[in-house]
Amino acid sequence: KSDGFWRRPNMFKKQQQDVFEERYLRFISILGKGNFGSVELCRYDPWGDNTGDLVAVKELQSNKQATVADFQREIQTISSLHCDYIVKYKGICYSTGRLSTKLVMEYLPYGSLIGYMEKHRQNVCTRRLLLFASQICKGMEYLQSMRYVHRDLAARNILVASDTLVKIADFGLMKIIPVDKEYYRVTQPGESPVFWYAPESISELKFSHKSDVWSFGIVLHELFSYCDISRNPKRLCIQKIGSYVQSPSMAIHLVNLLKDNWRLPAPSQCPPKVHSIMMQCWEFNSEDRPSFSSLQDLIENSLLDERE
Numbered sequence: 001k002s003d004g005f006w007r008r009p010n011m012f013k014k015q016q017q018d019v020f021e022e023r024y025l026r027f028i029s030i031l032g033k034g035n036f037g038s039v040e041l042c043r044y045d046p047w048g049d050n051t052g053d054l055v056a057v058k059e060l061q062s063n064k065q066a067t068v069a070d071f072q073r074e075i076q077t078i079s080s081l082h083c084d085y086i087v088k089y090k091g092i093c094y095s096t097g098r099l100s101t102k103l104v105m106e107y108l109p110y111g112s113l114i115g116y117m118e119k120h121r122q123n124v125c126t127r128r129l130l131l132f133a134s135q136i137c138k139g140m141e142y143l144q145s146m147r148y149v150h151r152d153l154a155a156r157n158i159l160v161a162s163d164t165l166v167k168i169a170d171f172g173l174m175k176i177i178p179v180d181k182e183y184y185r186v187t188q189p190g191e192s193p194v195f196w197y198a199p200e201s202i203s204e205l206k207f208s209h210k211s212d213v214w215s216f217g218i219v220l221h222e223l224f225s226y227c228d229i230s231r232n233p234k235r236l237c238i239q240k241i242g243s244y245v246q247s248p249s250m251a252i253h254l255v256n257l258l259k260d261n262w263r264l265p266a267p268s269q270c271p272p273k274v275h276s277i278m279m280q281c282w283e284f285n286s287e288d289r290p291s292f293s294s295l296q297d298l299i300e301n302s303l304l305d306e307r308e
Ligand SMILES: Cc1cnc(Nc2cc(F)c(C3CCN(C)CC3)c(F)c2)nc1Nc1ccc(F)c(N2CCCS2(=O)=O)c1
Pocket: 030, 031, 032, 033, 034, 035, 037, 038, 039, 056, 087, 105, 106, 107, 108, 109, 110, 111, 112, 115, 156, 157, 159, 169, 170
């Protein structure tokens, strides 16, 4: 089998945009439906002998004008990210027939963190949860260094590459913070569930690295709840607020609860040090929350306590 050198369509050109030919992209299965498209498992098999690589292909579903622009921006964004803790971009595929562009990414065989936790909950110890937390934190530190605000950090958007490696995925809502500002203000509220949002994001639509830190605290809670659906942030907030409350006022109820210092209860068997990290991420005033680099130290410190 050739070393794949001649297989690369543009082996001479610096591969800033690796082009995948649609005719070699073999559909295998649907992996999931994202917030604006679907993700398929395909094999890129130019030699037609099943020796090609498995890839995850994200296709823009609807052809609404706005989402095409968003999708182009997502392609632009993800192709500029190079970090071990962020799902890798491989290239694009222009599908001639359907006038749409597909995003080709590395395929992570273990799937979403939520599915992984449901399946392997029994043999995931605290140290592994802290390892995953520190990898997500490193990915967020990298995004911050690029002035990106993720805006949708949640366990549902974390993928599992192996038993010891998780990566951040799904950059549909990510924004760049302008150089002269500390936050990004969106014009209209998105459809992302408010249960992962910092109070200033809910009430003022303000998103910053510090609102991503709040969401990171929620992800920590999900991790130490083993992504148990019965104890997920949305379920716990609705139990507190009352399931009779409808969605727009749900946000107001939640912000008032947070103002009164209510927070998600510590997950059962959660080490006190980890619960204290969550509480620091959930400081009401964004400037009182830790940065991702200091979060890294706090997590490493907790890891030391867990050394058997
Ligand atoms: C880029 C990428 C790389 N590798 C993978 N591996 C992967 C492997 C898997 F076995 C599964 C599952 C595991 C469970 N059984 C039942 C079905 C397949 C799986 F879901 C994913 N998935 C990627 N993306 C992706 C896929 C699917 C998605 F729903 C979302 N999204 C999540 C929120 C917005 S999203 O649409 O972006 C991203």
